[in-house]
Amino acid sequence: MRYEEVQSAVFLTRPNRFIAHVLLQGQEVVCHVKNTGRCRELLRPGGQVWLEKGRGAKRKTAWDLIAVQKGERLVNMDAQAPNRAFGEWARNLEPGIVSVRPEVFFEDSRLDFLLETERGKHYVEVKGVTLESGGHVYFPDAPTERGVRHLHTLIRAVEQGYRATVFFVVQMGDVLDFAPNDETHPAFGQALRQAAKAGVQVRAFCCRVTPEEMEIDREIPVIL
Numbered sequence: 001m002r003y004e005e006v007q008s009a010v011f012l013t014r015p016n017r018f019i020a021h022v023l024l025q026g027q028e029v030v031c032h033v034k035n036t037g038r039c040r041e042l043l044r045p046g047g048q049v050w051l052e053k054g055r056g057a058k059r060k061t062a063w064d065l066i067a068v069q070k071g072e073r074l075v076n077m078d079a080q081a082p083n084r085a086f087g088e089w090a091r092n093l094e095p096g097i098v099s100v101r102p103e104v105f106f107e108d109s110r111l112d113f114l115l116e117t118e119r120g121k122h123y124v125e126v127k128g129v130t131l132e133s134g135g136h137v138y139f140p141d142a143p144t145e146r147g148v149r150h151l152h153t154l155i156r157a158v159e160q161g162y163r164a165t166v167f168f169v170v171q172m173g174d175v176l177d178f179a180p181n182d183e184t185h186p187a188f189g190q191a192l193r194q195a196a197k198a199g200v201q202v203r204a205f206c207c208r209v210t211p212e213e214m215e216i217d218r219e220i221p222v223i224l
Helices: 081-092 145-159 186-198
Strands: 006-013 019-024 027-033 048-053 063-070 073-076 097-106 109-117 120-129 131-133 136-139 163-170 177-180 201-209 214-220
Touching: 006 027, 006 063, 019 048, 019 063, 073 201, 081 097, 081 109, 081 120, 081 163, 081 214, 097 145, 109 145, 120 136, 120 145, 145 163, 145 186, 177 186, 186 201
Parallel strands: 027 063, 120 163, 136 177, 163 201
Antiparallel strands: 006 019, 006 048, 019 027, 048 063, 063 073, 097 109, 109 120, 131 136, 201 214
């Protein structure tokens, strides 16, 4: 997964979820933030960020904020990047994958991927992870009722004889393990444990991240 026309900038402020003010080549500019999460531990005044030149004539901003330097770690914070990276990597999830279909419906819910395999249908929901502390990573960084609903959908898929996975894409490298963020959203942690007991696979992979690229790298332990 690769970006084009990437520039380094200095973060100034984030007036709302959708935009940020940055210093780019000595000028203050407004950019679109491609992540509506809180990201408070990432976006700090004076921090180094990376921007991608936007495309499309109807855009209100010329740049998208896609990554941030957090200590020694480069963190991709583009909310669309996990699905793009998984879509490229998906055939590595298991042998015998015949097709990879994005954005499919199961009952009344839309899930990120359906893998058609020699063993039958395999539903996958992808979640991006940007919250890190001491080398440990957590999801979510804000309450997500939508995430809880997705887990219950995956449970129903398993109950009907399909396979299902919730796949956490950790948008950084060099981390130790993944766990649900029970402090921020206890209901999500409860639903994740319920899903695991019901037979939903819970997997987490960290990524190789540069300002221009993000690629799924290796699996890390999941602590439930």
